[in-house]
Structures are given as structure tokens and as C-alpha cells.
Amino acid sequence: MSIPSDPEATQPPAGHSADKGMSPSGSAGDPQPAGPSDGQLVTQTLSGDRKAFDELIRRYQRQAVAVSYRLLGNSHDSLEVTQDAFLKAFTSLATLQKPEAFGGWLMRIVSNLSLNFRRSRKTRSQLPLGDILGPTGAEQTDVTGGTSEWMARSGDPVRRMESEEMGRRLHDALNQLPEKQRLAIVMFTIDQMPQKDVAEALNCSVEAVKWHVFQGRKKLKEMLKEHL
């Protein structure tokens, strides 16, 4: 087979696959958590072992914050939603039919609460945010006014401004997508959750997730074509 003139054109994609993605406890490429499975932890929690639920919190808090943060664009709100999501998950755990699907189920709760939060824009704050937010996170909130804190990490001021601008555009464009496409893009493409977890969160098939991702990316590509 001949290789196209553009050496990168057929370079193996750097993205994630359907079966691997960001592990619940960390960034992409982290090993899967050792110890009991999610299903075992759910069962232990239901039998009264609250420490088992603490382990689930540790496994999924990053993913929950990340998804909520993409949808809300504000770290304080995303922390509130994350806590609410875990509380709701704890009280509703007995209704979870597939304990192994805890991650996707939790993300469904997170996304629903985030979307509701956007509509109501609650103002309460129970978490000790000063302790939880690192200096960078607090700084980002102040700088961007809480509407888009994306891409504010570069040390180069010019590059940081460009990144912030692009982040705002991306955030605005995402908000114009239909709900399922937006959630699919946020969970799969940005936060790199496995497709099966996204499918569980969106309550649809993996094939439907692929289609939502494609449709969402296609629209974003069109909306952002002048800035890419």
C-alpha cells in the first residue's frame, strides 16, 4: 500500500480506543485501580460497609468533577454538583441494577445534576472550597469570571490568552450542541471515558455514542472552522 504524501495522514491515531480510556482515578493511561471491582464495592456498600463507598468516591471523583466542570464551566459549581451526585448515588445505590456499571451510572447522575444546575444556577456552597481548590484553580476562577476556565494553564501569557479565547469558543460551541451530542463529546472525546461507560451514562448503545460523537464533532468543526 502506498503511503500518502502527508506523513501524518495515516499515522496511527493518538486518541483512545473503545476499551481503554481515562481510568476513573486519574488521567489517560493510568492503570486500572487494583483491589475490589466496582461491583464488589457496590455490594459491600449495600451491606453496610461505608468504607467501600469511600473507595468509590476516590475512584470516580476526578471523572465526576471533570464532566461537571466541562458542562458548567465553573469549578465551584462542579464541586457542588460532584458532592450532590455522590450523595444521590449513595441514597439510590439499591436501585442500581448492574453494580459493575457504577461509573457510567454515576456519570449519568453527574450530567443530569449538572444540566439541572445550569438551569437553576444554585448559589449554595457547603464544601470548604478554600481547602479543596488549589492555588491554580482559585486563580483561574478569578481570572475568567467562572464562565470558562478552560485552557488557562500555559505559562506563556500570549499563548495563555489564545488558549483562553479558544476555550471560550469551544465552550460556547459545545453549549449549542444537542444535549446527547454535548455529553458524548465531553465524556468520550474530552474526558476520554470508555465508550461503554458513556453509553451507560447516556442510556444508549455504544453505536449510538459513536454517532453522537461524530455528529457533535462535525457540528463543532463547522462552528469553529475559522479558528482551527
Added chain:
Amino acid sequence: MTTEQLEFEISQYADGTLPPASRAALESRLASDARARALLDEYRKLDAAFASARPIPALNWDRLATAISAAVADQAGAEESRRAAAYRMPWVGALRGLAIAASLLIAFGLAVAVLHHRPAPNVSVNVSPKSTPTGHAVVSVAITGPETAPAAAVVQIDLQPAGASDASWRYAQGVVARPSRVVIASGIDTSPDMPYFR
């Protein structure tokens, strides 16, 4: 393969989820199709923008986990306290049941009383014009009475020639044989400038 299908495959190829069987065919196409390569390039640029968007706020994850765990423990504790209180005072549950039953009985009694004392709505009928051998007749039925009458008003509409007696009209020639189109509207003004009522 349509452009949409090609783009769908390129999108999956870009994020690494295209099945191996389709991947080889797509790579072959990319080698010879400049448009396909341009599409792939567009998706890669979009993915680069996504990649830049991945950082989330710097958080103290241990403290966040501790705070959430504490909130869950508080909630679980409150729930256990509530259950324990109910267990210690079982008569509270019984009293609550009695209160609900009494409330239901009172509500049922009130409903029966209201239904048995419903005032009959007053009905007056105006026919205009009195006789219309051809054309339309507009009948205005005005129902007066309480704003919230407990039952629906029943209006009987008989179509018959003007002047026919009750006993004979059914046999009269030219009875309303073929109009028989009755349009009923409610809650609107029946004035002549409301043509849709006719």
C-alpha cells in the same frame, strides 16, 4: 460509500475507535483521496483543540474525597437516626397512619357533601334567526350559574322546521334533512363577527 459514511469513518479513525477491518480500507483510501486526507486533517485540528481543553482545576483530591465522604456519612447518620427513632417509638408510626386515614375520610366526606349539593346551572336559549329555510342558524346557549359548577351542563339540540309541533315535525316534508351540521363551540363570543362559530 457516501460522504457522510466516509466522514463518520474518518472521525472514528481520528479518535482510534475505527474497527481494524474498516481501518485498512480507510488507510488505503486516504492514500489516494486528497479530500479524505483534508477531512482527517480537520478532525485532527479539532481534536488538538479538545486536547488543550482537558485540564481541570487544580484540586486537593484527598480533601475533596474526605469532604464528600463526610457528607455521605452525615446523610447516612441522619437516615439511621430517623430509623432508630421510628423503631424506639413505634406508636409514632401508628399515629401517623391514623392521621392519614382520618384525613382521607374527611376529604371523602367533603367531596360527597359537595356533590350532593350542586346547584343546577341556569340555562337560557336564544335562537337567531327564528327560521332560516336556507343558510345557517346561529344558536346561542348561555349558561349562567356558579363559576365552578360541579357537573357539566347538558344541552339538548333538536333540529326541526319552525312551527312544527313536537308530535308531527318528524314527518313533515322539508325537515332538516340535510343540513344537520352542528358546530359546537364554547367559551367564545357568539357575535356575528365570529364567523367560525357559524
